Amino acid sequence: MKEVLLKVRNLSKTFRSDKGILKALDDVSFDVCKGETLGVVGESGCGKTTLGRCVVGLLKPDHGTIVFSDASKHKQIIFQDPYNSVDPYWTVEKIVCETCNDRKKAVKLLKEVGLTEDEKDSFPHELSGGQLQRVGIARALGGDPDFIVCDEPVSALDVSYQSKIISLLEDLQQENDLTYLFISHDLAVVRHIADRIMIMYKGQIMEIGETSQVVNKPAHPYTRFLLSAVPAPFGEKKQFDIRDDEVVSEGCPFAPRCPYRKDVCLKNRRMLKEIYEGHMAACYNINTDGGQ
Amino acid sequence: MSNILTIENLNVTYRTLAGRRHVLQDVSLSLASGQIRAIVGESGCGKSTLVNTIISLLPDNAEIESGSIMIDGRETVGLTGERLRKMRLEKLGVVFQDPFSALDPSYTIEKQILESIRISRKVSMKDVEMEIRELLRSCGLRNPEEILKKYPHELSGGQQQRIMIAMALLNKPSLLIADEPTTALDVTVQKEILRLLKSLAKKNDLAVLFVTHSLDVAAEIADRIAVFYGGRVVEEGRVEEIFSFPLHPYTQALLKTIPSIEYGKNERKLMPIEGELFSFLNEEEGCCFAPRCPYASERCFKESPKYRESHGHGFACMLEEVL
Amino acid sequence: MFKRAVRRFVRNRTAMIALIIFVMMVLSCFIFPLLGYNDFESLHLESQYAPVSLRHPFSTDNLGRDLFTRIVIGGRYTLGLSFIATIIAVVFGVAIGTLAAYKGGWLDNFTSGLTQAVSAIPYVLTAIILEVSLGWGQGWFSLAIALANMPAVIQSVRAAVLKVRQQEFISAARVAGKSDLFIITKHVLRNIYSTVIVRFCSTYAASIVACSVLGYLEVGISSPAPEWGRMVADYFHLIQTRGFLVFIPCLFISRSVLCVTMISHGLRDALDPKEYQHE
Numbered sequence: 001m002k003e004v005l006l007k008v009r010n011l012s013k014t015f016r017s018d019k020g021i022l023k024a025l026d027d028v029s030f031d032v033c034k035g036e037t038l039g040v041v042g043e044s045g046c047g048k049t050t051l052g053r054c055v056v057g058l059l060k061p062d063h064g065t066i067v068f069s070d071a072s073k074h075k076q077i078i079f080q081d082p083y084n085s086v087d088p089y090w091t092v093e094k095i096v097c098e099t100c101n102d103r104k105k106a107v108k109l110l111k112e113v114g115l116t117e118d119e120k121d122s123f124p125h126e127l128s129g130g131q132l133q134r135v136g137i138a139r140a141l142g143g144d145p146d147f148i149v150c151d152e153p154v155s156a157l158d159v160s161y162q163s164k165i166i167s168l169l170e171d172l173q174q175e176n177d178l179t180y181l182f183i184s185h186d187l188a189v190v191r192h193i194a195d196r197i198m199i200m201y202k203g204q205i206m207e208i209g210e211t212s213q214v215v216n217k218p219a220h221p222y223t224r225f226l227l228s229a230v231p232a233p234f235g236e237k238k239q240f241d242i243r244d245d246e247v248v249s250e251g252c253p254f255a256p257r258c259p260y261r262k263d264v265c266l267k268n269r270r271m272l273k274e275i276y277e278g279h280m281a282a283c284y285n286i287n288t289d290g291g292q
Numbered sequence: 293m294s295n296i297l298t299i300e301n302l303n304v305t306y307r308t309l310a311g312r313r314h315v316l317q318d319v320s321l322s323l324a325s326g327q328i329r330a331i332v333g334e335s336g337c338g339k340s341t342l343v344n345t346i347i348s349l350l351p352d353n354a355e356i357e358s359g360s361i362m363i364d365g366r367e368t369v370g371l372t373g374e375r376l377r378k379m380r381l382e383k384l385g386v387v388f389q390d391p392f393s394a395l396d397p398s399y400t401i402e403k404q405i406l407e408s409i410r411i412s413r414k415v416s417m418k419d420v421e422m423e424i425r426e427l428l429r430s431c432g433l434r435n436p437e438e439i440l441k442k443y444p445h446e447l448s449g450g451q452q453q454r455i456m457i458a459m460a461l462l463n464k465p466s467l468l469i470a471d472e473p474t475t476a477l478d479v480t481v482q483k484e485i486l487r488l489l490k491s492l493a494k495k496n497d498l499a500v501l502f503v504t505h506s507l508d509v510a511a512e513i514a515d516r517i518a519v520f521y522g523g524r525v526v527e528e529g530r531v532e533e534i535f536s537f538p539l540h541p542y543t544q545a546l547l548k549t550i551p552s553i554e555y556g557k558n559e560r561k562l563m564p565i566e567g568e569l570f571s572f573l574n575e576e577e578g579c580c581f582a583p584r585c586p587y588a589s590e591r592c593f594k595e596s597p598k599y600r601e602s603h604g605h606g607f608a609c610m611l612e613e614v615l
Numbered sequence: 616m617f618k619r620a621v622r623r624f625v626r627n628r629t630a631m632i633a634l635i636i637f638v639m640m641v642l643s644c645f646i647f648p649l650l651g652y653n654d655f656e657s658l659h660l661e662s663q664y665a666p667v668s669l670r671h672p673f674s675t676d677n678l679g680r681d682l683f684t685r686i687v688i689g690g691r692y693t694l695g696l697s698f699i700a701t702i703i704a705v706v707f708g709v710a711i712g713t714l715a716a717y718k719g720g721w722l723d724n725f726t727s728g729l730t731q732a733v734s735a736i737p738y739v740l741t742a743i744i745l746e747v748s749l750g751w752g753q754g755w756f757s758l759a760i761a762l763a764n765m766p767a768v769i770q771s772v773r774a775a776v777l778k779v780r781q782q783e784f785i786s787a788a789r790v791a792g793k794s795d796l797f798i799i800t801k802h803v804l805r806n807i808y809s810t811v812i813v814r815f816c817s818t819y820a821a822s823i824v825a826c827s828v829l830g831y832l833e834v835g836i837s838s839p840a841p842e843w844g845r846m847v848a849d850y851f852h853l854i855q856t857r858g859f860l861v862f863i864p865c866l867f868i869s870r871s872v873l874c875v876t877m878i879s880h881g882l883r884d885a886l887d888p889k890e891y892q893h894e
Contacts, residue, residue, distance in 0.1 A: 043479070079786070085784050086787075090805075095784075136787075142791075160564070163550070163551070212556050230553050231479075231511065233508060
């Protein structure tokens with residue numbers, strides 16, 4: 001059994017605005033083990049960003065607990081938009097110094113993430129998106145983190161920078177024994193980097209498990225729907241048609257669109273249920289229709 | 293099948309503080325009705341300039357040096373004023389990346405659609421109501437009556453994009469230009485929009501120029517792909533050929549750099565492309581990809597490669613080995 | 616980055632000319648009085664409307680006072696008092712606007728409600744009301760103009776801070792454990808300084824106008840103080856016979872407002888950070 005680094009229990013967060021109430025997180029519980037990458041996947045508005053922000057302490061959850069195995073664990077975050085996540089008036093070196101307060105270390109970190117010493121005095125507007133994302137990673141590393149929330153770290157980047165950043169994150173994880181919560185809407189990217197994967201929909205966990213299990217043997221209809229939408233040039237296309245009924249669901253949030261819906265789905269919320277070692281899904285169909 | 297869009301040897305330059313910069317070089321493309329052609333490239337590859345040139349929306353400091361763009365048999369380079377407006381209205385439909393900023397937030401959908409019809413014909417809502425409803429339905433919007441009364445912010449991103457597509461098709465254009473129409477959308481919605489565009493192209497015999505940064509998306513929708521880099525078409529061919537036998541080193545590298553849903557952790561190593569993206573600001577002699585190309589020889593830094601084509605699959609590279 | 620802004624400003628011809636004229640105007644207000652042009656109040660009825668000479672470059676007024684001397688001394692009043700007012704308005708406006716926008720919550724609601732309510736009243740009127748209720752005298756005079764200007768400063772600073780606060784580098788600094796004070800001084804203020812500088816200039820222009828209007832209405836400043844607006848009022852009954860007496864102070868008011876506005880436009884173009892992303 002691996003050592004658990006982060007325990008999240010019954011996390012809820014609700015946003016109130018003029019438009020109404022948005023349950024960004026609805027009773028979310030999961031563990032993250034030391035040294036692993038947990039991928040969080042979902043469409044926009046599923047609560048994945050809120051989750052990341054709660055975990056690093058940028059947002060205060062309404063209910064629930066976030067417990068690290070050891071209070072001295074440092075946590076950091078890498079953001080989606082590299083242009084937005086660095087102060088345009090600060091030099092690169094100063095940005096990295098924000099977390100480590102040590103110029104020598106900053107230069108060392110910049111080298112570690114693949115920037116040259118000449119770039120330490122540059123301002124953000126002189127760098128490309130890919131380079132800026134490296135600066136953001138170096139800043140996160142400056143805090144000597146054990147745990148990093150990567151909030152869509154590659155989705156704002158050009159294709160040829162994406163794989164560089166992914167490879168860099170992989171290398172850094174091995175060298176520094178890091179644990180990642182990797183948030184992304186891109187299943188292919190998460191498939192590539194994550195050990196385990198967590199599928200979210202409307203603030204709830206739909207399915208969680210080993211990446212290969214979830215991708216190859218998806219249990220929840222929503223997971224299957226998501227997988228069917230991934231553009232894959234020559235893989236066989238798994239067609240998955242959903243319905244679009246105007247019904248209100250007090251149970252499973254996916255129920256209105258789910259082709260396997262039963263009456264019970266609209267009424268009660270199914271808790272996560274284990275299907276296979278560590279592979280859990282929240283669906284009433286698992287026993288009858290589940291597995292494949 | 294007739295060619296709806298024919299671009300020949302198009303050269304566009306920008307005047308910048310640092311001098312003239314070639315943003316499009318010798319771009320040639322043709323597109324027949326019913327066909328979907330994807331333009332794939334990263335930032336700064338010239339794909340937006342190409343779109344802006346076709347719809348004649350180039351910024352003031354840009355200039356078409358040479359070349360021609362024929363839309364439905366009519367030359368559009370040099371068109372101005374009323375004739376340009378008419379050409380745009382009759383022949384072209386455009387869908388942009390961000391539907392929310394393309395719709396005016398202070399008018400209902402109905403008003404906006406009616407307004408864009410009124411540009412070409414004097415009608416009232418009653419005359420065209422059926423037509424609009426039918427159009428919205430064909431664009432996959434199931435309750436046109438309800439949607440017409442709503443404001444843009446009351447609709448989801450997917451619905452907004454469907455409305456943009458419907459509005460682009462209002463005047464029954466022969467060419468639809470879709471500039472990254474799914475980039476701002478979720479994967480699940482993206483899939484639906486792609487499916488919609490495909491069926492519309494088939495049903496209406498519409499030529500679609502689909503601009504995207506993602507090879508996967510291009511493969512999902514297009515018949516043929518043109519890969520852009522540094523303002524040039526570096527490779528062009530049928531989707532299967534591009535994916536199975538990529539000829540240009542850039543295309544090859546690009547394919548190795550994308551994560552795939554087929555491979556999990558540690559099953560496949562990504563091969564990033566070294567170096568920084570091509571920028572027009574530091575233009576140099578020779579092949580634009582040479583600084584990042586693993587096979588580049590001295591010659592690549594001196595001469596610009598010629599575009600070669602055989603069996604409908606063309607590429608611009610000097611290396612003999614790759615052919 | 617700062618150097619580039621300066622270079623861009625210098626290249627902007629309109630703004631540079633405006634700056635030179637304005638600096639000359641300010642300097643002359645301080646240099647000429649030292650050269651003997653300092654008697655603005657004693658009456659010399661014998662030299663009424665003296666011919667233009669080196670001694671009387673702008674001739675003299677109906678009471679024989681040298682008009683040029685009155686203008687340069689009046690410049691100290693108009694430009695000086697409104698400058699003090701501007702400093703007060705900007706310093707407090709930035710502090711309040713930043714705090715309100717950064718902290719949010721009731722403080723922000725209260726501040727933005729109040730500023731909106733106040734800015735619904737024409738601001739010269741606000742200044743008059745304030746001056747009348749605060750008390751007579753030059754200190755109160757500047758304060759009244761400052762307070763009248765403050766809502767506009769607070770609103771624009773607030774908008775700028777709200778924009779900066781959303782940016783993710785603020786979140787990054789919070790994750791790094793930085794204090795609010797650090798984030799405000801090192802990140803937020805640094806990112807809104809171009810807004811503040813441009814605001815400073817436009818507030819100055821507005822203050823000059825307010826100062827002249829208050830002077831004209833004899834609110835807070837009274838004759839014989841040669842405040843430019845006051846001078847316009849003093850000579851207004853002579854507008855048909857001796858029009859230049861009204862025209863010259865008017866010219867100085869409008870010229871200084873125009874110069875300050877031009878400078879503020881030049882600064883805005885020079886400081887806009889979007890610009891150097893394209894360079």
